Amino acid sequence: MTNEIIRALVLDKSIRLYFTDNTKVLQEIMELSKIKDKVCYLALAKSVSIMSLLSVTLKTNERISAVITLTNQKQKIYADTDAAGNVRGYVNQALLEAHQQQNSDQSLQEFIGPNASIRMMKGFEMNQFTGITDMSYQNMDDDFAYYFKQSEQTDTMLQTNMEFDNNHFLIKSYGIYAQALPGTKEGSLEYVREQFAAENLAPLLLEMNDAEIEKELNQRFNNSKVMERKSIQFTCHCSKEMFYGFLFSLSDEELQKAIDLNISIDTKCHICGRQYTFSPSEIKTLLQTR
Numbered sequence: 001m002t003n004e005i006i007r008a009l010v011l012d013k014s015i016r017l018y019f020t021d022n023t024k025v026l027q028e029i030m031e032l033s034k035i036k037d038k039v040c041y042l043a044l045a046k047s048v049s050i051m052s053l054l055s056v057t058l059k060t061n062e063r064i065s066a067v068i069t070l071t072n073q074k075q076k077i078y079a080d081t082d083a084a085g086n087v088r089g090y091v092n093q094a095l096l097e098a099h100q101q102q103n104s105d106q107s108l109q110e111f112i113g114p115n116a117s118i119r120m121m122k123g124f125e126m127n128q129f130t131g132i133t134d135m136s137y138q139n140m141d142d143d144f145a146y147y148f149k150q151s152e153q154t155d156t157m158l159q160t161n162m163e164f165d166n167n168h169f170l171i172k173s174y175g176i177y178a179q180a181l182p183g184t185k186e187g188s189l190e191y192v193r194e195q196f197a198a199e200n201l202a203p204l205l206l207e208m209n210d211a212e213i214e215k216e217l218n219q220r221f222n223n224s225k226v227m228e229r230k231s232i233q234f235t236c237h238c239s240k241e242m243f244y245g246f247l248f249s250l251s252d253e254e255l256q257k258a259i260d261l262n263i264s265i266d267t268k269c270h271i272c273g274r275q276y277t278f279s280p281s282e283i284k285t286l287l288q289t290r
């Protein structure tokens with residue numbers, strides 16, 4: 001399943017604007033997440049939506065990953081993306097277990113808590129940049145925007161919007177990301193935010209072709225241009241090699257037993273659900289090498 005990010009320049013090309021209907025990509029990720037609790041579900045969906053928008057800001061080979069550590073420091077949300085538009089997101093086991101029940105009545109603010117933080121890693125291979133900021137807004141969108149203001153000295157606006165059905169299944173998701181370029185007139189970003197909020201502009205634009213979008217944008221923001229559309233999709237980078245670690249965690253006796261009984265050992269990636277099977281002969285090879 002793929003969606004598109006639309007990149008545009010508005011207000012005399014002083015503001016970079018990115019927006020997307022990322023419903024399909026998010027639905028795929030959320031279904032795999034197995035999260036039942038609605039506030040935990042919302043938190044992951046928002047994190048993934050924000051990261052999906054960032055994919056279009058990356059250069060060749062670059063990737064960016066976010067780790068959100070909630071106020072309960074054992075509970076974490078992971079989301080990442082790369083320049084090719086591959087997007088992933090998941091929560092760790094501690095968070096999943098703490099939110100087993102169907103519907104807690106926590107708000108997003110309570111869920112994040114007063115001492116949460118965002119850690120971001122950006123770059124490729126040896127050229128990694130890491131930054132950390134507190135999540136003092138406790139609402140995700142403004143917390144991520146604040147991260148960019150702090151770490152990249154760039155005024156940023158982020159809005160993620162979602163609709164759910166009665167079973168809290170995601171039925172619609174879209175996101176907007178705007179960045180003020182150096183020298184932008186004061187208040188410009190706030191003006192963009194107001195325009196998008198007042199007229200529910202994003203869903204309208206997302207139904208249009210590039211020429212229509214440009215016309216709509218020009219009516220509100222002077223001298224606007226649609227630059228490109230870029231695909232995003234869910235991709236998990238797991239491989240069988242990564243699951244040898246799980247086999248290593250088993251004792252020699254357990255591995256020997258599988259060989260003796262001639263049975264395979266199955267492992268499963270909890271992010272994408274892919275299953276990796278280790279045959280008795282592969283287990284034997286492993287046992288011989290340790």
Ligand SMILES: [Zn+2]
Nearest residue numbers: 236238269272
């Ligand atoms: Zn996987």
